[in-house]
Amino acid sequence: xxxxxxxxxxxxxxxxxxxxxxxxxxxxxxxxxxxxxxxxxxxxxxxxxxxxxxxxxxxxxxxxxxxxxxxxxxxxxxxxxxxxxxxxxxxxxxxxxxxxxxxxxxxxxxxxxxxxxxxxxxxxxxxxxxxxxxxxxxxxxxxxxxxxxxxxxxxxxxxxxxxxxxxxxxxxxxxxxxxxxxxxxxxxxxxxxxxxxxxxxxxxxxxxxxxxxxxxxxxxxxxxxxxxxxxxxxxxxxxxxxxxxxxxxxxxxx
Ligand code: HPA
Numbered sequence: 001x002x003x004x005x006x007x008x009x010x011x012x013x014x015x016x017x018x019x020x021x022x023x024x025x026x027x028x029x030x031x032x033x034x035x036x037x038x039x040x041x042x043x044x045x046x047x048x049x050x051x052x053x054x055x056x057x058x059x060x061x062x063x064x065x066x067x068x069x070x071x072x073x074x075x076x077x078x079x080x081x082x083x084x085x086x087x088x089x090x091x092x093x094x095x096x097x098x099x100x101x102x103x104x105x106x107x108x109x110x111x112x113x114x115x116x117x118x119x120x121x122x123x124x125x126x127x128x129x130x131x132x133x134x135x136x137x138x139x140x141x142x143x144x145x146x147x148x149x150x151x152x153x154x155x156x157x158x159x160x161x162x163x164x165x166x167x168x169x170x171x172x173x174x175x176x177x178x179x180x181x182x183x184x185x186x187x188x189x190x191x192x193x194x195x196x197x198x199x200x201x202x203x204x205x206x207x208x209x210x211x212x213x214x215x216x217x218x219x220x221x222x223x224x225x226x227x228x229x230x231x232x233x234x235x236x237x238x239x240x241x242x243x244x245x246x247x248x249x250x251x252x253x254x
Pocket of ligand 1: 084159183206208
């Protein structure tokens with residue numbers, strides 16, 4: 001089953017038919033909210049709102065471990081993470097969709113691993129390519145088939161939040177190689193890897209990052225703007241295509 005981690009809006013739009021919600025119990029405490037089970041074009045999907053259904057949980061307080069554990073527990077195999085980001089690279093203007101291929105982690109103090117006991121053998125998880133390449137390619141193919149322009153690759157710089165960055169911080173991040181900035185990629189991506197789940201992000205720029213694109217005075221996150229609604233519609237078309245392609249592949253295999 002495919003899981004979608006995202007904002008509140010995605011379950012409210014046409015293609016997603018809601019069936020039921022289920023509260024998950026995990027060894028790490030509560031998930032961001034109940035898991036919402038439903039379907040897109042007859043294919044089962046499960047949705048979890050990262051910031052809670054009322055959008056009340058800030059990035060540094062999200063229980064990433066509970067969310068990922070709960071999805072692994074119900075045997076999800078693929079996770080598409082939706083993420084709003086600020087654009088740093090000059091071609092990533094507000095309203096752009098991207099499937100990033102790398103991450104730089106600037107977060108701190110977040111419970112960031114399932115490896116918590118000091119008396120058991122452990123492994124150093126490989127994270128050379130933080131996103132699942134197969135799922136990334138599936139997302140890109142779905143976007144292509146849906147006729148939606150999208151950027152292939154880019155470095156997602158994950159900051160701590162909840163405050164936005166200073167212009168100098170963004171200059172530093174750009175110097176480090178960051179192309180876009182958001183607050184939720186980590187530890188979500190590494191936890192998915194540790195749990196053995198395929199994870200890829202579908203990012204959309206809601207704004208220019210601080211100091212970029214003429215943003216010299218202040219950054220406004222246009223999450224409720226017409227442009228964001230349009231981005232959400234485009235994202236849903238891509239997800240629908242992804243699900244339809246998987247359905248066809250499953251039929252052909254059977
Ligand atoms: N910075 C950090 N996170 C964000 C931004 C930003 O500019 N825009 C959307 N998420």
